[in-house]
Amino acid sequence: MAANDPMVVGIGRSHYSRNSGRTTWGMAVESCRLAVEDAGMAMSDVDGIVEFNTADSTGSLNVAYGLGLPGIRYPVDLQNGGNIVTFAVALAAMAVQTGKCKAILVYRSLNSRSGKRLGTFTGDLAIGGDDQYGAPHGYLAPGQWFAMYCRRYMHEFGTTNEDLGEVAIVTRQHAVKNDWAMMRDPITMADYMASRWIYDPFRLYDCALEADGACAILITSRERAQDLRQAPVQVVDEETFMGRHPDSWSDFGHLFSAHSAPPLWQRTGLTARDMDFACIYDCFTFTTIAVMEDYGFCEKGGAGEYFRSGKATYGGDCVINPHGGLLSEAYIHGMNHHYEAVMQLRGQAGERQVADARVALVTAGTGPFGGGVIYARA
Amino acid sequence: MTFHPPQPEPSLDSIAWWNSLKQGIFALQRCTRCREWQVPNLERCRHCGGELVLEPVSGNGTIYSYIINHRPPAPGFDDLLPYAVAIVTPDEAPGLHIPGRIVGVANEDIRIGQAVTTEIVDHPGGDWKVPVFRVTA
Numbered sequence: 001m002a003a004n005d006p007m008v009v010g011i012g013r014s015h016y017s018r019n020s021g022r023t024t025w026g027m028a029v030e031s032c033r034l035a036v037e038d039a040g041m042a043m044s045d046v047d048g049i050v051e052f053n054t055a056d057s058t059g060s061l062n063v064a065y066g067l068g069l070p071g072i073r074y075p076v077d078l079q080n081g082g083n084i085v086t087f088a089v090a091l092a093a094m095a096v097q098t099g100k101c102k103a104i105l106v107y108r109s110l111n112s113r114s115g116k117r118l119g120t121f122t123g124d125l126a127i128g129g130d131d132q133y134g135a136p137h138g139y140l141a142p143g144q145w146f147a148m149y150c151r152r153y154m155h156e157f158g159t160t161n162e163d164l165g166e167v168a169i170v171t172r173q174h175a176v177k178n179d180w181a182m183m184r185d186p187i188t189m190a191d192y193m194a195s196r197w198i199y200d201p202f203r204l205y206d207c208a209l210e211a212d213g214a215c216a217i218l219i220t221s222r223e224r225a226q227d228l229r230q231a232p233v234q235v236v237d238e239e240t241f242m243g244r245h246p247d248s249w250s251d252f253g254h255l256f257s258a259h260s261a262p263p264l265w266q267r268t269g270l271t272a273r274d275m276d277f278a279c280i281y282d283c284f285t286f287t288t289i290a291v292m293e294d295y296g297f298c299e300k301g302g303a304g305e306y307f308r309s310g311k312a313t314y315g316g317d318c319v320i321n322p323h324g325g326l327l328s329e330a331y332i333h334g335m336n337h338h339y340e341a342v343m344q345l346r347g348q349a350g351e352r353q354v355a356d357a358r359v360a361l362v363t364a365g366t367g368p369f370g371g372g373v374i375y376a377r378a
Numbered sequence: 379m380t381f382h383p384p385q386p387e388p389s390l391d392s393i394a395w396w397n398s399l400k401q402g403i404f405a406l407q408r409c410t411r412c413r414e415w416q417v418p419n420l421e422r423c424r425h426c427g428g429e430l431v432l433e434p435v436s437g438n439g440t441i442y443s444y445i446i447n448h449r450p451p452a453p454g455f456d457d458l459l460p461y462a463v464a465i466v467t468p469d470e471a472p473g474l475h476i477p478g479r480i481v482g483v484a485n486e487d488i489r490i491g492q493a494v495t496t497e498i499v500d501h502p503g504g505d506w507k508v509p510v511f512r513v514t515a
Contacts, residue, residue: 121384121452124503128387133418134477135384136501136508139463141451148465152443155490197460200446247465247475248418252443 003223006093007232007378009103010039010218011339016182016330019114020212025058027214028109029066035218036067040229041103043067046218048074048095048104050088052333054081056116057109074101081118082281082326082334083242083256083365086373089338090238092219102220108335109214117210119143130245143207143284145246146366147199150286152252154201159289161201163304165192167285168205168327170307175324177352182209183328206285211330215339222378233345236359236374239264243368255287256370257294257363264372265296272296276357277319277344279337282326287366292320295361295372319354337362338375345377382503383454392419398432399507404496405432406471415471437496439466439511442475446485454503462488466496466511476509483513 012034014020014027028051036043049060049072060075074095078084085108092104112118119141127135134140153159169192175181187205195204225232241259243249265271272278272295282288289303297318298306311317323329323340330336343349344357359376388396398405407416411428423430444464450456462480467473480488481497494511501508 119451122381123453124381125384125452126387127384128389130418132386132388132392134463135452136386136506137463137477137479137510138383138447138450138452138455138458138461139477140384144445144447144451144463147445148443148463151445152465152490155443197446197448200448200460202445245418247477250473250475 001222003221004097004099005222006096006219006235007222007225008217008235008342008375009220009225009228009230009232010035010041011216011342012038013215013336013339014213016180016211016213016332018182018212020111023058024056024109024111024214025062025066028058028063028107031109031214031216032063032067032105032107035105035216038230039218041218041220043069045103046105047072048092048101050076050078050092050104050106052078052080052084052088052108054079055118056111063107074104082283083369085334085338085364086238086362086371087240087364089219089235089373090240093235093238096219096221102224104219105216106219107214107216108333110333111212112331112333113210113212115212134247143202144199146284146286147202149246149252149255149367150201150284153286153290156253157301159301159304162189163289164201164206164285165189166304166307167282167288168192170312171282171321171325171327173313174322174352175328178323178329181324181329182211183324202284208283208326208331209328211332213330213332215332215335217338217342225378231346232378233342234376234378236376237264237268238371238373240371241369246367249368255290255294256365256368257291257372260371261295264374268374270359270374272318272361274359275318275361276359277322277354278361279321279325279341279363281334281337281363281365281370282321283331283366285327288320291363291366291370295363314354322349322352322354334364341375345375381453383501384452385501385504386506391421394432395419396506399498399509400505402498402507403434404437404498404509405434406468407431408433415474417474417476435468435470439468439476439494439496441488441490441492441494442467443490444480444488460485464488464511466494478508479510481510481512488513
């Protein structure tokens, strides 16, 4: 235990919706301001901001300005999506640990439903870069890349469509008790099987819920956290592994998580069995399955049964995505997983509180790129 | 309003590959020094930094994975729905992944592990040609 241990001391979020009618700038500033107020910290103590911005967001300098700050000493704008969230948290944590910063905000703000929809393109297009090879074949959306991973995964490990369905059903069940979640009506296996194909093997209910909104967390040192309003939540450790474009990854049966999980467990001396709950980045049901298996919550091919037998919910082994995840709460690009983890570890999750939650894994990303962070009640 | 499917926008590293398709040649980059193949096209070999040449390949390969698209992510594919896209591993370089449409087989008959051959076809909306994969066994 050290005075400079990084602690999450504040959380903030906007309303999540299908059409915010607001700018990403406005929502980012709101969520950051709420995080600072939640902590009970002076805004003038914030000297760093980290954000990530695939497709649609507002940069760190705009948000600093909107928060009334004259400037910041640690401006980080990461050109990535939901794969980089835990690394963004790690960058903030390291800046606090080294003494570079007093307090840092990490946020994501996007209008991914009403504005720029990831993986939806219109008009006559010429596409360069990575997607010049796939785009002429009508193959250029994240949902397509990871459906491709999913089919291969099913072939190698026996994962079934029903296994994917179990993840959608249990995740939705959790969202029923979350008044911030956008989708709260329970679904059955029949509903799942009847939902329309998007990119077979993905049906509609396999895909994250495109949404508008913003979410932020505030990180400072253990020492500074003592004088603040909320019980601090420690950023224990983080590990990211990033390959490049999904087509360039050679083994669809083992995702980034096969690389990022072992160092994280080894350094912390923890295992999946020690987690009281987990927020697994669920851009697709398949991602939850493959990442959980790589982190060792169950054996390869076993996640469907883990969900089916009740191990992934209250009274089981480890509650997975108690807020309803990106599938049913909202696709705030994974930032909302961190909000939920902090609520749970503070004991503030109300009806959906996981009993005696002390330590949790939060993951980011899928396919070739992503990471995981461990949070603990301080 | 109807649109054409997306056109490729080649880079300085990939223009030669697209031009060879226009000549009806399916080729892949290969290092003159370490002899490794690579996809996508780069300036130098990613393994040793060596010089690359475009070397024609057989076009024979294996389906590594595939999806059936019921929703087009971009304009220009409505008439093809539902259409299949596969990741194919070429026989000469089985670790590499090449995306392309599957032709000549019913969607429900596509399987991982099937052998394919490559055909080069006109791409609607411009003067580019693209490789597509035909199931042979």
